Amino acid sequence: MSELDPLLIGIAKAREVEQAGERRALLEDLLNRHGATYSLQVLEALSRLARDLVSAEPGEAALLKVATPAGTWLTASILESGKQYGEAAALFEALPDVDWGERRAMRLLACARNRLRSGEQAWRQLHEGIECAETRKSLTLADQLLKRAGMPPARIRKRLALLGTGSLQFWAPVLRPVAFAAGIDLEIHVGQYDQYRQEILDPESDVSAFRPEIVILATDWRSLALPEEGASPGISGLRTLWESCSSRWGATVIQHNFEVPEVSALGNLSAILPEGRARVLRRLNEELADSGVAILDVDQLAGLYGKQRWSDPAQWIAAKQYPHPEALPLLARHQTALLRAVCGLTSKCAVLDLDGTLWGGTIGEDGVEGIRLGGTAEGEAYLSFQRYLLGLRDRGIPLAVCSKNNPEDALEPFRQHPEMLLKVEDFAVFLANWNSKPDNLRTIASTLQLGIESLVFIDDHPVERARVRAELPDVAVPEMPADPALYATALHRTLLFESVTLTGEDRKRAESYRENAQRQALQTSSANMEDFLAGLAMRIELKPFDRANLPRIVQLINKTNQFNLTTRRVSTADVEQLIGDPQVYTQFMRLYDRFGDNGISGILVAIREGGSYRIDQWLLSCRVLGRRVEDVMLTALLRHAAADGATEAIGEYLPTAKNSQVAGLYPKFGFEPLGSGLFRLPIEYAALEFPAWAEVTTC
Secondary structure, three states, X not given: OOOOOXXXXXXXXXXXXXXHHHHHHHHHHHHHHHOOOOOHHHHHHHHXXXXXXXXXXXXXXXXXXXXXXXXXXXXXXXXXXXXXXXXXXXXXXHOOOOOOOHHHHHHHXXXXXXXXXXXXXXXXXXXXHHHHOXXXXXXXXXXXXXXXXXXXXXXXXXXXXXEEOOOHHHOHHHHHHHHHHOOEEEEXXXXXXXXXXXXXXXXXXXXXXXXXXXXXXXXXXXHHOOOOEOOOOOOHHHHHHHHHHHHHHOOEEEEEXXXXXXXXXXXXXXXXXXXXXXXXXXXXHHHHHOOOOEEEOHHHHHHHHOHHHHOOHHHHHHHOOOOOHHHHHHHHHHHHHHHHHHOOOOOOEEEEOOEOOOEEOOHXXXXXXXXXXXXXXXXXXXXXXXXXXXXXXXXXXXXXXXXXXXXXXHHHHHHHOOOOOOOHHHEEEEEEEOOOHHHHHHHHHHHHOOOHHHEEEEOOOHHHHHHHHHHOOOOEOOOOOOOHHHHHHHHHHOOOOOOOOOOHHHHHHHHHHXXXXXXXXXXXXXXXXXXHHHHHOEEEEEEOOOHHHHHHHHHHHHHOOOXXXXXXXXXXXHHHHHOOOOOEEEEEEEEEEOOEEEEEEXXXXXXXXXXXXXXXEEEEOHHHOOOOHHHHXXXXXXXXHHHOOOOEEEEEOOOOOOOHHHOOHHHHOXXXXXXXXXXXXXXXXXXXXXXXXXXXXXX
């Protein structure tokens, strides 16, 4: 708000009043008149005022109570300054939000700060506050509160090395809280300025001792020392560093690409001349995009933020700070989106309301002819959102419906409205009933065999969003704008569906989830398990690893958590070394059935060690669980081992937070425990016949 804000003017005047009672009367009148809303500057001014009032006149300050939002903020701040932290936290918690951005973040972080000071936990307030925070100041405050709060709850914990060419110590206090809000607890090692080569290649470096699981390599365009016009240096030097990170630490690398800077002596010719710096940088970015490592598109981020603001030459020269400090929240959110993808935490399903979300109006009241879809500006906005959703589905994100409606009413627009882009068959699950939305979300997750945290719930109604947030805090619930023209933008900016790669298997995933729902319906109608398996008409292909399917094999190994006996993560180079090795048995499993192609959905790797085959990797995609394909995979290994003259198979189970469902798998197949997570099965006692309910092809 401007400097003419009456609250700011009034607060300044109150500071000039010496008599306590007169000052209190002035503030009460001011806050009653103008305190229904407030700016960020007003909140900061009220917090400073509270500290000064308590310091000067603690008794008088305690008497100042006004029920407007700005008045409540001042009262809560006075309580905090007076060390009445529990009461302050309760007031901050109850204060209504005027927006879903920085002001909400300030309120929630103030609540978290006071809860922590009173000895209470504040994980929810921290999580929600960080999600809303828009400034480096708020995120840095959140980082300080996280350190005070102790070991945070997290879906995954990772050691991350932040290496590159700038003063990266400014990045960590912003990246760490954003990662926490995404379910990732980061232990961050920050490298020295421009020492990334030495830190990676030196086996005695601090980074080597840290042994990162993820390396962010933030090299900016200045590190290339490019002239205004000259040949491209290529990316071979970076490749050497990536390979070193992988081979020495088993680390995943996220490489930053290069901003094309605004300023060039060549002007526009920099992008036109064959060896102009801008054109060379764009070619390098294309090489990075095709390199096979995860790439953060810094050039795009600089464009989103505005290149004239993204980089401050004065700060670079003085402190080697890049980008501008206020651009760090945008950088951290996009960096965290890639971290989620690398860690297998990307959201997996978009669950949609109908009325007010996919069309304007209420189908149960307005009928097909009365809903607003196409034709008008509002109707076109809903069509634009539907196109975006179809784009998600085409890249493999399944869609589901969660609507409070009569089922037939809900289906009518999909069947009869001429402008409807989405069709019933585009949804993996379609739930329209009068159950609560949290209950329907649980049903959708169960039907698709997904964790509830994999769902993104999209609803135009704030009450429904609030209820889902309260009852199912693990479900992502984006705050949707009032204007449907902004729906796609709002969902896109959550970055919940970001991924590192996109394979042919990924593109088929949305359809495979829909087929899985049909399989569940078949299972419900089958008299027993054998009838269900026979009714699926399964065809199973088992083949050794090959280069054509390498991206999907690596992706499946690194993403699968539940049916995964050892959860060992690998790089592409690691898997390439297995191909053709006579001492290693490799198997990828592809499953077809009457409902469609499930794609490559199982992996098994066993290593010949003397007279044994030791199972090093054994995993199945969650979308094929419950169909006993693991029986077929193990039988194929045992048949190979017997033909190769081996006498026993050794299994290994390494427990994690997510793979408890396979804890008893080896005993189920007759393996005897050896201790330390190892199991043994003599080949002579093994069943070597494939089951009758599947057609099996091996190579």
